[in-house]
Amino acid sequence: MDHDFGLLSNDEVLYVRAGSVLMSNATFKASEFLDALAQLVSEREDEWSDEQEGWFNERGLGCEVLRFGNQGWQKGRVRIRMEFVPDGPKLLKEGLPAKRERPPYEDDIFKPRDSYQQTDSYQSREKYPQSDRPNRGGKEDYPEIYPDLDEY
Numbered sequence: 013m014d015h016d017f018g019l020l021s022n023d024e025v026l027y028v029r030a031g032s033v034l035m036s037n038a039t040f041k042a043s044e045f046l047d048a049l050a051q052l053v054s055e056r057e058d059e060w061s062d063e064q065e066g067w068f069n070e071r072g073l074g075c076e077v078l079r080f081g082n083q084g085w086q087k088g089r090v091r092i093r094m095e096f097v098p099d100g101p102k103l104l105k106e107g108l109p110a111k112r113e114r115p116p117y118e119d120d121i122f123k124p125r126d127s128y129q130q131t132d133s134y135q136s137r138e139k140y141p142q143s144d145r146p147n148r149g150g151k152e153d154y155p156e157i158y159p160d161l162d163e164y
Contacts, residue, residue, distance in 0.1 A: 017095040022046075026094075042094045049092070067092050 020026075022043035029038055034048040050068040054060040066073030072089030079086060 016097045018097070020094045020096050024096075026096075045094065046092065 020042040027039045072091035075090045076085040
């Protein structure tokens with residue numbers, strides 16, 4: 013059963029309905045719990061040093077461990093982390109999400125420009141060259157729909 017536990021990353025969120033310690037809220041990040049634990053430990057110690065902070069940071073604290081199956085002490089680092097094991101099967105697949113397939117209609121939307129054919133309506137725009145329209149955008153281009161509104 014111990015082999016099913018996996019480390020929680022610092023930003024993963026827990027919800028502990030009953031039996032919560034150190035946390036005032038039932039929902040919190042793993043890093044918030046470790047910070048609260050470090051705060052509690054530091055308040056109980058007479059002097060708190062950067063070396064002791066190693067229990068709770070990414071780098072860890074230098075130590076030696078006597079492990080089962082090894083011959084003698086092994087030098088290394090230790091740190092406190094949180095682990096989780098699900099009660100049932102995993103809800104989501106681990107790893108990268110599968111490549112999203114485009115719906116068939118997107119093929120028409122995202123066609124390369126050169127695949128579009130000119131239609132008669134597109135070609136008809138050439139009947140009105142730009143030079144035939146002086147004062148483009150001015151009042152002269154638009155007929156007065158409500159001429160008597162200008163009087164107000």
